[in-house]
Amino acid sequence: MSQKQLSAAELMEKGFRKYSGEEIDVYFNLDTCMHSGHCVLGNRAIFNTDRRPWIAPDNADVEEVIRVVENCPSGALRYIRK
Numbered sequence: 001m002s003q004k005q006l007s008a009a010e011l012m013e014k015g016f017r018k019y020s021g022e023e024i025d026v027y028f029n030l031d032t033c034m035h036s037g038h039c040v041l042g043n044r045a046i047f048n049t050d051r052r053p054w055i056a057p058d059n060a061d062v063e064e065v066i067r068v069v070e071n072c073p074s075g076a077l078r079y080i081r082k
């Protein structure tokens with residue numbers, strides 16, 4: 001899903017939580033998540049709800065992180081490339 005790019009401050013203000021990576025940060029908003037499972041099914045190395053933290057941006061290439069984040073149907077996932 002194509003989303004307006006928000007700043008880190010705007011995302012935090014909207015209730016997103018930050019998951020930091022070396023080259024990219026992933027942001028997640030539980031209130032927006034519709035639990036479709038696209039993220040976990042998309043790449044379990046990055047998104048794994050059995051693990052804490054459940055999002056590990058460094059477990060795949062940046063392009064792969066972006067691909068899966070952009071596949072989130074609700075807008076609960078965002079990213080900011082460093």
Ligand code: SF4
Pocket residue numbers: 032033034035036037038039040071072073074075076077
């Ligand atoms: S893809 Fe998005 S809406 Fe679906 S479970 Fe993951 S974060 Fe939630």
